[in-house]
Amino acid sequence: MRVVGGREPAKTWSLFGDVHKKPSEYEVVTAKLHYHYRRQPAPFELDPNTPINTWYHRYREGSALQADSWEDFRDPHQLTYRAYVEQQAAREAYLDNLIDEFERRNHDANLQREWVDELDRLYLPTRFPLHAFQMTALYVGQMAPCSFITNAAYFQAADELRRIQRVAYRAKSLALEHHPDLASSSYTRRRWEEDAVWQPLRETVEKMLIAYDWGEAFAVLNLVVKPIFDEIFNEQLAELARLNDDALVALILDDFVLDSQRSHDWTVKLVQYAVEQRPANAGLLRNWLDQWQPLAYQAMQRIVELYGQAPCAREPQAVLERVWVAHHAFLDRCGLGAQLEQANKVQDHEATPMATEMRKSGLDIIGDMATWGTHFCLFYETKEDRLDALMSYCKAGLEKDEFCLWVVAEPLTVEEATAALKQAVPNFDSYVADSRIEVIPANDFFLQGGKFDRRRVTDGLFAKLANVSRKGFTGVRLTGDTSWVTKNDWIPLCELEEGINEVIGNLPLAVLCAYSLASCGPYEILDAVRTHQFALVRRQGKWIVIETAGLKRAKAEINRLNDELEQRVVERTSELLKTSEALRATEAELTRVSRLTTMGELTASIAHEVNQPLTAITNNGSACLRLHANHNLDPEVLHRALEEIVADSTRASAVISRIRAFIKKTPAEKTLVNINDVIQEVLTLAGLELQKNKILVEQQLTNSLPLVRGDRVQLQQVVLNLIMNGVEAMTAVTDRPRVLRMQSRMNESGDVLVAIHDSGVGLGSEADHLFTPFFTTKPHGMGMGLPISRSVIEGHGGRLWAEPNISNGAVFSFTLPVANGSSS
């Protein structure tokens, strides 16, 4: 290629002439395909007013999401059609093989009826929302301003198609075993359209389908709906399936997680790109998040509740939290969750009431009140008392960057409250302008149509809390009057107060409820005191604190904890010292043992310890020979040399015997052993490892096998060694299920036979060397496992050998003679 000094574009790669480097395959097939973006006078060569032109113009060029140029965006996975197809074909082959394997075992027929019903409720209807995801992804791809984005969106759509297809396939399979309705799409559609739990999600996706602005469609799908529901429909449903012994569905859903991760990755990249291009895009995306999240969360809640009703299900709350956390972690990755993180930090810090930070209450008698998590009530006589108290409470909050909400009721009016605040608080107007304080009438907060509406209150409260992160406040300080309460509303109000007590511990919230002494009878006063952490009474210009039992208990608890803490520190220190001693001793022992058992160390050890005396012997002997050849050998000298030689030989043999003794250290204990028990024990031991490597274990153990005589521990080690070899042979396998089959039976010669089959890479050309000591194909292997296993088995009077498995992998088998005098 011509070297250019003057920045002329190169003659080849005309599309990339301005880039001055060779483009990748990905770039070549994906770049600059949307000739119609921002084309003048209209995207397509038609009358500018035809619907298609106006559509694109409005929802693409005119989208709220803008950038100077989208052409520098790149899919982090650099998927091209070729790469995508190749990759997914392998995944599909894996799933097909998986299904075959399970079909071979009659998996569907063995499913519990309750679980099948759950699948009917939970899993089969997902084809509908997934279809909406697919359509939206295609819309985003169609409308995207740049082909790099389009391709990523289209591949995402293809991923959804894959998922839907598998749901349909499962439906059909289940229908064949259980009842034909399962495969009827109109039957499943009825569930989707009529079951109450699905409706919020249905509303969400149907609204998503008509979010025509391409940026908004992208945001709703990839930032809200997909992250939440992928987590639910993949990870959470897989876990539920595993708990119900449906490994097939679990493994299928596990595979889709990979697809989801890809979509997360390109979404994160695109958001970062958009924000880099125009920082205002961050605010825009957050706005869309705020608009669409509530609906999506509602849908999430209903569906998770449904999950909670399935057999073996976890607590819905725990699942909800998982999903919420996953969603927010994803938003953090996109850079859209930073402020939320800060708020979370505040919450974690002050987890309990009466926590470390104290904040001004604005009321002298309280002095420094612990903040977040405080819920107390105030009894007042006159309007002035109330005004006085509540005002200083708000004032203190404003000075501390908190958001204050004052809900005013009879006989105070909003105007009076506002006027009082204006007088007491400097810069009051600017606070109002910043939305740092709100003074609203009770009608707008507590009541709905004149009646107390608890739902409205909690929604309102949570809305304000959500504002905290966004607007950068440190928390919410709420105070409300209760004078609107009627007899009928009293109990619901108390319930609300109790509800607040339950959650306030973890929120950046302080609540002060004002009760008029005049309108509270003794029972009401007792209720109010009971439902708050503590109470204040203002009477005749003086304040009195009423400690409730709750408060007293809390204080006592703190004192007790402080005392205990000191005690515990002392105990723990001595514990730690003891443990570290024990640990050090164990470590030393372990090092010693491992040094003598690992192959490399053993060789080095032997080599070194034996070499020294050998060298000395050689030197001494050769020296004598030389001197002798020169007739220079003094008998004294010879005598001394021979003494040295003998001493060194003794030393060398001592080393050898020490090593021999060590190897023989643990004498074998021979007892009567049931080989099936041994196999089960080892499978339990290796359970986690097997699960981690996605190994399917099949057991074909013959019942009532005769006992064998042997060392249980040694036999366990042999079985473990063979199983782990099988697992390692299968780690490279990704396109077919990893099956480990354990067989035990009698063979023709009347011995007990154990065979371990794997579907791994097989024996290959090294089959002859398998049992040779120090032969290994593993990069860090010692090559001692099989030879040792063989010598153990032979020591028990049996044989150990290997042969290839029928289709893939290998079979390792060993025999053991039946114990004399034992019966089945």
Place this chain on the structure above:
Amino acid sequence: MTDTAVVFVVDDDASVRSSLKFLISTVGLHVETFDSAEAALQKLTPDAPACLVLDVRLRGLSGLDLQAELAARNCQVPIVFITGHGDIPMSVRAMKAGAVEFLTKPFRDQDLLDAVRVALERDRARRQQEKEITDLQQRFDSLTSREREVISMVVAGKLNKQIADQLGTAENTIKVHRSRAMDKMHAQSVADLVRMIEKLKSLSNVY
């Protein structure tokens, strides 16, 4: 080989040390033994030709570390490594750092003695070389600055006439300077002189 050559043996195993001393002394060499690298470092200032027979694995500073330390101190005693467990990287490292030989225990006695001999010869040759340089240096230092000027041009191939012209003196004066310089340098011919100057240049960065 009965000059004052010394072989220093360093090994942490007593029987190996004593047997090596025994073996090496059979060829008439003087041997001194040490049980650690640190001990050897303290005593290792040989005035006579010397070499080191060194085990790699020692308590404290290892044999390879000792090799590096000696190099850092500009001590060029040749080293013969012996070890109980050599691996290729270790031996390559030792050889690259200038060792004479790398033997694994147990070695043939002849191999060791040959290596020691080679090492001592190398040390002798080096000492000889150093002596020559020092001599040359001394001779060169005894030249006057005028003489040095003259021979630098002689060595560059200039004729006396040209040198006289350049320096602004008579040709005869140049001839005198030149012959005096050649005497002082003990050079028999111009070719000799050139060789000497080259040696000085490359080995002691005078010019």
